[in-house]
Amino acid sequence: xxxxxxxxxxxxxxxxxxxxxxxxxxxxxxxxxxxxxxxxxxxxxxxxxxxxxxxxxxxxxxxxxxxxxxxxxxxxxxxxxxxxxxxxxxxxxxxxxxxxxxxxxxxxxxxxxxxxxxxxxxxxxxxxxxxxxxxxxxxxxxxxxxxxxxxxxxxxxxxxxxxxxxxxxxxxxxxxxxxxxxxxxxxxxxxxxxxxxxxxxxxxxxxxxxxxxxxxxxxxxxxxxxxxxxxxxxxxxxxxxxxxxxxxxxxxxxxxxxxxxxxxxxxxxxxxxxxxxxxxxxxxxxxxxxxxxxxxxxxxxxxxxxxxxxxxxxxxxxxxxxxxxxxxxxxxxxxxxxxxxxxxxxxxxxxxxxxxxxxxxxxxxxxxxxxxxxxxxxxxxxxxxxxxxxxxxxxxxxxxxxxxxxxx
Amino acid sequence: xxxxxxxxxxxxxxxxxxxxxxxxxxxxxxxxxxxxxxxxxxxxxxxxxxxxxxxxxxxxxxxxxxxxxxxxxxxxxxxxxxxxxxxxxxxxxxxxxxxxxxxxxxxxxxxxxxxxxxxxxxxxxxxxxxxxxxxxxxxxxxxxxxxxxxxxxxxxxxxxxxxxxxxxxxxxxxxxxxxxxxxxxxxxxxxxxxxxxxxxxxxxxxxxxxxxxxxxxxxxxxxxxxxxxxxxxxxxxxxxxxxxxxxxxxxxxxxxxxxxxxxxxxxxxxxxxxxxxxxxxxxxxxxxxxxxxxxxxxxxxxxxxxxxxxxxxxxxxxxxxxxxxxxxxxxxxxxxxxxxxxxxxxxxxxxxxxxxxxxxxxxxxxxxxxxxxxxxxxxxxxxxxxxxxxxxxxxxxxxxxxxxxxxx
Numbered sequence: 001x002x003x004x005x006x007x008x009x010x011x012x013x014x015x016x017x018x019x020x021x022x023x024x025x026x027x028x029x030x031x032x033x034x035x036x037x038x039x040x041x042x043x044x045x046x047x048x049x050x051x052x053x054x055x056x057x058x059x060x061x062x063x064x065x066x067x068x069x070x071x072x073x074x075x076x077x078x079x080x081x082x083x084x085x086x087x088x089x090x091x092x093x094x095x096x097x098x099x100x101x102x103x104x105x106x107x108x109x110x111x112x113x114x115x116x117x118x119x120x121x122x123x124x125x126x127x128x129x130x131x132x133x134x135x136x137x138x139x140x141x142x143x144x145x146x147x148x149x150x151x152x153x154x155x156x157x158x159x160x161x162x163x164x165x166x167x168x169x170x171x172x173x174x175x176x177x178x179x180x181x182x183x184x185x186x187x188x189x190x191x192x193x194x195x196x197x198x199x200x201x202x203x204x205x206x207x208x209x210x211x212x213x214x215x216x217x218x219x220x221x222x223x224x225x226x227x228x229x230x231x232x233x234x235x236x237x238x239x240x241x242x243x244x245x246x247x248x249x250x251x252x253x254x255x256x257x258x259x260x261x262x263x264x265x266x267x268x269x270x271x272x273x274x275x276x277x278x279x280x281x282x283x284x285x286x287x288x289x290x291x292x293x294x295x296x297x298x299x300x301x302x303x304x305x306x307x308x309x310x311x312x313x314x315x316x317x318x319x320x321x322x323x324x325x326x327x328x329x330x331x332x333x334x335x336x337x338x339x340x341x342x343x344x345x346x347x348x349x350x351x352x353x354x355x356x357x358x359x360x361x362x363x364x365x366x367x368x369x370x371x372x373x374x375x376x377x378x379x380x381x382x383x384x385x386x387x388x389x390x391x392x393x394x395x396x397x398x399x400x401x402x403x404x405x406x407x408x
Numbered sequence: 409x410x411x412x413x414x415x416x417x418x419x420x421x422x423x424x425x426x427x428x429x430x431x432x433x434x435x436x437x438x439x440x441x442x443x444x445x446x447x448x449x450x451x452x453x454x455x456x457x458x459x460x461x462x463x464x465x466x467x468x469x470x471x472x473x474x475x476x477x478x479x480x481x482x483x484x485x486x487x488x489x490x491x492x493x494x495x496x497x498x499x500x501x502x503x504x505x506x507x508x509x510x511x512x513x514x515x516x517x518x519x520x521x522x523x524x525x526x527x528x529x530x531x532x533x534x535x536x537x538x539x540x541x542x543x544x545x546x547x548x549x550x551x552x553x554x555x556x557x558x559x560x561x562x563x564x565x566x567x568x569x570x571x572x573x574x575x576x577x578x579x580x581x582x583x584x585x586x587x588x589x590x591x592x593x594x595x596x597x598x599x600x601x602x603x604x605x606x607x608x609x610x611x612x613x614x615x616x617x618x619x620x621x622x623x624x625x626x627x628x629x630x631x632x633x634x635x636x637x638x639x640x641x642x643x644x645x646x647x648x649x650x651x652x653x654x655x656x657x658x659x660x661x662x663x664x665x666x667x668x669x670x671x672x673x674x675x676x677x678x679x680x681x682x683x684x685x686x687x688x689x690x691x692x693x694x695x696x697x698x699x700x701x702x703x704x705x706x707x708x709x710x711x712x713x714x715x716x717x718x719x720x721x722x723x724x725x726x727x728x729x730x731x732x733x734x735x736x737x738x739x740x741x742x743x744x745x746x747x748x749x750x751x752x753x754x755x756x757x758x759x760x761x762x763x764x765x766x767x768x769x770x771x772x773x774x775x776x777x778x779x780x781x782x783x784x785x786x787x788x789x790x791x792x793x794x795x796x797x798x799x800x801x802x803x804x805x806x807x808x809x810x811x812x813x814x815x816x
Binding site for chain 2: 054061349350351377380
């Protein structure tokens with residue numbers, strides 16, 4: 001049998017709980033969503049603990065699980081994911097950090113952890129610090145949005161188990177401490193990096209200009225969230241498939257890159273409520289032509305959940321449904337398609353929750369159960385049962401006739 | 409989001425199999441139980457393997473699992489649980505045993521393993537043996553109901569891996585043997601304890617009196633079921649919650665104490681068919697006011713199951729339903745409530761069985777599925793799916809907004 005193509009659509013945080021003021025419905029239950037319901041009607045559905053029952057997934061650990069990786073084995077911290085998202089090539093052995101551009105006084109006391117939420121000039125400041133050598137370590141730094149950036153150390157004998165230099169509040173910049181004997185060198189290099197960042201940035205033209213205008217200078221970098229990549233074999237090597245991901249958010253892009261996906265820039269995909277759904281649909285259809293496995297993340301539902309905004313979340317469902325409709329209209333029936341969420345972000349919680357998420361798999365000759373609607377409760381009674389996040393990718397590969405055989 | 413309170417009601421052994429003479433119904437299906445059914449209608453339901461598929465749970469291992477502990481990691485034997493239930497403070501490093509008062513002849517042959525089911529005087533006999541020192545070990549002994557008692561050794565270098573002194577039949581008292589080299593001292597102390605118990609008890613006034621009345625003297629103690637407490641972090645430490653348990657049976661009380669629950673004495677709760685259901689309901693409601701997590705065990709269903717008495721079991725269901733109705737009438741809707749059983753005790757088996765048990769979680773903004781009745785088969789089609797006993801507590805904590813987050 002010819003192996004089939006696979007498409008995974010992850011609606012970030014879309015899953016919810018029933019809300020009393022809205023007739024005890026969840027946003028998914030309250031929305032008009034003919035495409036999602038059609039997918040459920042033509043496939044098999046279930047309920048998924050993305051990490052495990054009673055564990056609230058972060059978007060990072062959740063996506064690792066959805067791609068088939070056990071986050072308890074491969075996840076060490078947010079650093080490498082943000083760095084990969086920023087476009088830095090993170091390799092095994094590297095140690096990566098998230099960073100803030102911040103404002104300190106001459107005694108290295110933090111005055112503003114976000115350097116007045118600096119909007120421009122960080123590209124020039126980034127160039128000033130990136131590429132430096134500390135001992136035998138090469139420093140790679142890349143700016144992100146506003147005051148954010150990503151830092152990667154490349155060199156021998158590094159270990160991610162170091163404490164943050166970022167004090168996470170106003171006060172003195174912290175001396176990073178090794179949290180394991182093997183991490184002594186990394187802490188030493190990190191502290192030297194922070195000192196040098198101040199020396200290199202404090203008199204830069206960008207900061208002189210800011211000070212002239214009465215703005216806080218971005219005169220130091222405060223690293224946090226150290227992490228390394230552990231045994232993260234790319235999907236191509238694990239499953240022998242070519243992969244591509246469409247995402248607006250840096251974090252999700254980073255995970256896609258770490259697992260070896262092509263991550264094309266899709267103009268108009270913002271990771272916000274204003275993302276261009278049609279552009280995502282077009283990109284997904286085009287990538288299904290060129291790749292074995294295509295992943296699409298839509299962030300907007302999570303944003304509405306964090307905002308506690310039921311009506312907007314209903315609108316997001318209907319927008320995603322429109323996008324899904326565009327995809328399904330032109331998608332070959334042999335493509336195994338999964339629709340799910342990475343976690344719940346109930347509007348009454350305004351944060352991620354441990355509630356399981358709905359999941360439907362359809363297309364490619366999938367079995368068909370009696371589930372007629374795509375929502376948290378309807379799918380939970382389907383033929384897929386209650387599964388774990390790390391089981392989804394193997395199930396998908398199985399339905400696409402790409403599973404390994406065990407025994408004879 | 410403010411964390412919610414949690415209430416877990418465990419109907420001991422209530423789960424069953426269909427019985428031909430009763431129209432192929434289980435006792436749960438045959439009973440009138442409006443409160444249970446209302447709970448199912450307003451929540452999500454499932455089917456639960458309390459230990460694992462095809463493993464018959466004991467009440468001890470089952471309750472450990474329901475409280476979120478992996479019994480394969482924390483359970484070593486019944487001894488510590490009975491001892492805690494009897495009110496002895498059992499600590500890590502102690503070795504605990506269940507004991508029978510028995511009757512032996514002068515050559516230490518067991519004549520009656522239950523000393524004529526002695527009804528009174530064991531408190532006095534217990535005082536005669538408790539507190540003795542053997543080598544550097546302190547002996548704590550406490551009488552239980554009838555011929556039963558609990559024994560705890562406290563001292564350095566003890567190990568629970570010793571064989572029973574109780575021959576479990578008439579015949580010679582057994583010499584306890586170490587089952588691991590580290591347990592040599594414990595076996596030696598245990599054998600010395602058994603010998604001394606005979607010396608101390610044989611001429612006690614209680615036994616002289618019994619012999620004068622033609623009754624078997626309780627002239628020796630026969631320990632069995634050695635166990636230790638392993639890494640049993642209390643629930644308060646594991647989850648940061650205050651806990652209370654209501655139970656009539658010593659065994660269940662013991663588990664509640666071992667996991668760090670407050671276990672108030674509730675007059676009228678007997679652990680038998682005659683337990684005071686209204687007293688239990690009142691206690692549960694009052695404890696929900698003062699604690700984060702409240703547990704209620706009702707033993708009567710298990711008793712009817714062991715008796716093979718279908719009609720009595722139906723009556724037990726209806727009594728528990730009355731108790732649940734009293735609770736739900738006054739319970740705040742924000743309390744996440746779970747109704748389940750610790751194992752099945754089918755009337756046709758007259759013992760525990762491996763059949764999964766029904767489970768419903770409701771309240772606190774829970775999702776709502778289509779399940780309308782609380783019984784073994786109806787709940788199994790619900791949105792909770794098929795879960796394991798150790799997953800229940802994490803699920804409950806998740807719904808109560810008390811779950812940990814993993815990742816960012």
